[in-house]
Amino acid sequence: MQKVRNTRQRQVIMSILKEADRPLSINEIYNLIIDKLPRIAKSTIYRNIDLLLEQNLIEKYYFNDNEVFYRFKEDKNNHTHFLICDDCKEVYNLKHCPMREIEDSIKAEGFIVKDHQIQITGICKKCAGNHQDI
Ligand SMILES: [Zn+2]
Ligand SMILES: [Zn+2]
Known part of the structure; x- marks a missing residue:
């Protein structure tokens, strides 16, 4: 059960x-x-x-x-990695993982990479435009 x-x-x-x-x-x-x-x-x-x-x-x-x-x-x-707009909370995907090359060079040093996180905060184009209007 x-x-x-x-x-x-x-x-x-x-x-x-x-x-x-x-x-x-x-x-x-x-x-x-x-x-x-x-x-x-x-x-x-x-x-x-x-x-x-x-x-x-x-x-x-x-x-x-x-x-x-x-x-x-x-x-x-x-x-995938993505960005979330601080204002409207809309999600934008990054097209490529920017960590691949870095991971490859780390692996070459014999370090076993298990996981990685990328945190980017900010405001999307749409909301940035809105801010300028105020
Ligand atoms: Zn936004
Ligand atoms: Zn990645």
């Missing part, structure tokens, strides 16, 4: 992340999930998120002073 329930919880978390147009924090996931699974505990969400990360199905990001956000991974073999 336990196993079936866990699978269901994981599916709901996955569908929430898939439908979201931006990365979600644990609190946001929790607020969305309690409509569907009112009895779920936050610790259960954390456990499922960890499993999804292990299975490489979602990605983890740090924003706003290291608050953690999660996003559904479109392509298991690739990863």
